[in-house]
Amino acid sequence: MSEGMLCSKTHEYILEQEDDKGKYIIGLTDYAVEQLGDIVFVELPDVGSSFGKNEAFATVESVKAASEIYMPISGTITEINESIIESPELLNEDPLGNAWLVKVESSADESEFKDLLDYSDYKEEVVG
Numbered sequence: 092m093s094e095g096m097l098c099s100k101t102h103e104y105i106l107e108q109e110d111d112k113g114k115y116i117i118g119l120t121d122y123a124v125e126q127l128g129d130i131v132f133v134e135l136p137d138v139g140s141s142f143g144k145n146e147a148f149a150t151v152e153s154v155k156a157a158s159e160i161y162m163p164i165s166g167t168i169t170e171i172n173e174s175i176i177e178s179p180e181l182l183n184e185d186p187l188g189n190a191w192l193v194k195v196e197s198s199a200d201e202s203e204f205k206d207l208l209d210y211s212d213y214k215e216e217v218v219g
Contacts, residue, residue: 098213166195
């Protein structure tokens with residue numbers, strides 16, 4: 092699923108939905124999930140909540156630590172992934188697939204995307 096995926100340096104990914112321009116899937120990168128270890132709790136915002144770029148919108152807790160998750164672009168939550176609230180361990184199993192966090196609608200302009208890296212550059216620059 093890494094095709095077309097952009098990643099932030101704080102380890103969130105964003106993927107524009109193919110069939111719906113201006114709508115995006117946001118999740119945690121596989122690297123972030125690997126660093127966190129076994130995930131035991133996920134807190135997501137309410138549908139309809141709006142967040143600015145780099146604002147914390149979710150919390151993920153693992154056996155190691157609790158981490159805030161930041162919006163890679165500004166947007167309004169249109170859907171949350173209920174299945175990871177009920178089964179947070181899904182994040183460990185499929186972070187780049189079925190274990191997305193939220194879907195957002197955004198009218199962010201190009202400036203909000205400037206600091207995002209495509210997945211292969213993210214893997215090189217951030218992960219090493």
